[in-house]
Amino acid sequence: MAGRVLITGCSSGIGLDAARRMQQEGWQVVATCRKPGDISARQAEGMECHHLELADPDSVRALVADVLSGGPVDALVNNAAFALPG
Secondary structure: OOOEEEEEOOOOHHHHHHHHHHHHOOOEEEEEEOOHHHHHHHHHOOOEEEEOOOOOHHHHHHHHHHHHHOOOOOEEEEOOOOOOOO
16 A cells, blocks of 8 residues: 655656656655746646755755645655766
């Protein structure tokens, strides 16, 4: 039985693919994105989506409070980061 999963970094790439796949498999997806347009797009896909800026401790604290107010989280896919090509 699927549960509730928090997936960080769902604007594109691996995070977005994971969010869509897990949603298809019956998970209640809680996604995070930085840009308002990406948040709206994930919400339009039926996901709960929150703003998260990892460089801002207040943003991280707010996310935790918001997500946990909606109930427990059964799984975490911690994908958010930044790329540093070299």
